[in-house]
Amino acid sequence: xxxLNEDLKTGQFKQIYLLYGEEAYLKKQYRARLTKAxxxxxxxxxxxxxxGKGVDVKSVIDLSETLPFFAERRLIVFDNTGFFKSAGAxxxxxxxxxxxxxYYIFVEDEVDKRSKLFKAVKSKGRVVELPFQDENTLKxxxxxxxxxxxxxxxxxxxxxFLNKVGTDxxxxxxxxxxxxxxxxxxxxxxxxxxxxxxxxxxxxHIFDMVNAVAEKQQKKAxxxxxxxxxxxxxxxxxxxxxxxxxxxxxxxKHLANKGYSKKEIASKTGLHPFAVxxxxxxxxxxxxxxxxxxxxxxxxxxxxxxxxxxxxxLAVELFIIKYSxx
Numbered sequence: 001x002x003x004l005n006e007d008l009k010t011g012q013f014k015q016i017y018l019l020y021g022e023e024a025y026l027k028k029q030y031r032a033r034l035t036k037a038x039x040x041x042x043x044x045x046x047x048x049x050x051x052g053k054g055v056d057v058k059s060v061i062d063l064s065e066t067l068p069f070f071a072e073r074r075l076i077v078f079d080n081t082g083f084f085k086s087a088g089a090x091x092x093x094x095x096x097x098x099x100x101x102x103y104y105i106f107v108e109d110e111v112d113k114r115s116k117l118f119k120a121v122k123s124k125g126r127v128v129e130l131p132f133q134d135e136n137t138l139k140x141x142x143x144x145x146x147x148x149x150x151x152x153x154x155x156x157x158x159x160x161f162l163n164k165v166g167t168d169x170x171x172x173x174x175x176x177x178x179x180x181x182x183x184x185x186x187x188x189x190x191x192x193x194x195x196x197x198x199x200x201x202x203x204x205h206i207f208d209m210v211n212a213v214a215e216k217q218q219k220k221a222x223x224x225x226x227x228x229x230x231x232x233x234x235x236x237x238x239x240x241x242x243x244x245x246x247x248x249x250x251x252x253k254h255l256a257n258k259g260y261s262k263k264e265i266a267s268k269t270g271l272h273p274f275a276v277x278x279x280x281x282x283x284x285x286x287x288x289x290x291x292x293x294x295x296x297x298x299x300x301x302x303x304x305x306x307x308x309x310x311x312x313x314l315a316v317e318l319f320i321i322k323y324s325x326x
Contacts, residue, residue: 001026001128001130003126003128004017004030004126004128007126008033008034008037011037013034013037013038013103014124014125014126015098015100015102015103015104015124015125016095016103016104016105016106016121016124016125016126017034017104017105017106017125017126017128018084018106018108018111018118018121018122018125018126018127018128019031019105019106019107019108019128019130020084020106020107020108020109020110020111020127020128020129020130021109021129021130021131021132022109022130022131022132022270023130023131023132023133023169024168024169024170025168025169025170025173026130026133026169027107027130028170030128030130031077031105031107034105035047035075035077035105038073038075038103038105039071039073039075040071043071045068045069045070045071046068046069046071046073046074046075047074047075047076047077048063048074048075048076048077049076049077049078049079050076050077050078050079050081051078051079051080051081052079052080052081053080053081053082055078055081055083057087057088057090057091057094060076060091061090061091061094063076064076064094064098064099064102065099065102067099067101068101068102072101073101073102073103074101074102074103075102075103075104075105076102076103076104076105077104077105077107078104078105078106078107079107080107080108080109081106081108082108083106083108083117084106084108084110084111084112084115084117084118085110085111085112085115088115088116088117089116089117091117092115092116092117092119092120092121093116093120095120095121095124096120096124104125106121132167132266132272132273132274133167133169133273134273134274135162135273135274135277138162138167138169138172138274139155139158139159139162141169142158142161142162142172142176143155143158145173145176146158146176146189149180150187151180151183151186151187151188151189152187152188152189153188153189156191157189157190157191157194160191160194161175161179161194161198162274163204163278164194164195164198164200164201164204165198165199165200165201165204166201166203166204167272167274167275171201175198175199178197178198179193179194179197179198182196182197202228202231202233202241203241205224205227205228206228206238206241206242206245207245207278207282208224209221209224209225209228209242209320210242210245210246210249210282211282211285212224212324213320213323213324214282214285214286215285216324216325216326217324218320218321218324218325218326221320221324222317222320222321222324225238225316225317225320229313234312235312235313235315235316236302236305236312236316238316239298239301239302239312239315239316239319242298242316242319243294243295243298243299246291246294246295246298247295248269248271248279249279249282249283249286249291250288250291250292250295251268251269252265252269252271252276252279252280252283253283253286253288253291254288255268255269256280256283257288262276262277262280265280294323297319297322298319301315301318301319302315
């Protein structure tokens with residue numbers, strides 16, 4: 001990201017940019033900043049956008065050969081075309097001789113670094129990976145946004161905020177905007193402010209419910225379940241999310257027992273690094289055999305609902321009661 005920020009600061013741009021990785025917010029932000037920097041605002045004549053699989057490479061090349069209309073550049077943006085996993089070889093050959101007036105921005109979730117196109121872009125342009133940000137980076141980012149509003153907050157409150165709203169940077173931004181509006185007349189942001197205005201993500205709600213089950217806090221676990229029902233979450237979706245949580249705990253515990261680091265576990269499971277630490281702590285409450293039994297019981301209870309032996313609401317209640325009993 002450092003080299004990309006330097007390009008934006010100096011105005012010395014590469015002809016091709018590839019932005020890839022899991023963090024959708026950063027990809028969206030940098031795509032917008034590059035587009036604004038490379039083209040005058042409102043210039044639709046020299047801008048083209050291709051999205052999704054099945055983009056015709058010949059059409060792209062034909063457009064790329066067209067000189068810009070009363071402008072310095074023609075910009076073409078590609079979103080998740082899959083060119084870096086397949087079908088990008090012809091474009092890789094072309095970009096070696098593309099006109100100096102044509103610029104590309106590729107935005108992808110995944111790329112194959114062995115692909116011909118990846119190597120061609122890396123040779124001629126700028127490749128920037130934008131992965132999930134780690135806990136310290138997220139904390140600094142949130143703290144910076146709060147400082148920009150001339151407000152103060154403790155590190156403990158930032159951690160509490162992130163645990164509540166999740167690690168998606170776009171959602172964090174929206175929740176911060178609500179928090180700033182709510183605390184307009186205040187200088188300090190507190191946990192009480194976070195609780196008053198910020199929405200707990202369903203995944204975090206499920207995490208708290210599993211935590212309550214693990215700690216044998218049956219009333220708390222059931223109260224959290226009834227809160228989800230009040231939010232119109234279907235019981236079987238809640239059961240699915242709880243089972244998914246136990247499956248993640250099983251994977252995390254298995255990898256931790258094998259000696260893998262938090263970063264390695266995040267990479268192998270596709271979890272956000274910030275979340276891995278929480279899962280590792282929660283997994284300590286369970287034995288591996290217990291987690292396996294929970295998943296098996298979940299499959300059994302789901303089958304009983306499908307065959308009409310149990311109602312969906314009662315099935316989830318029985319699930320929670322069984323594993324939260326002292």
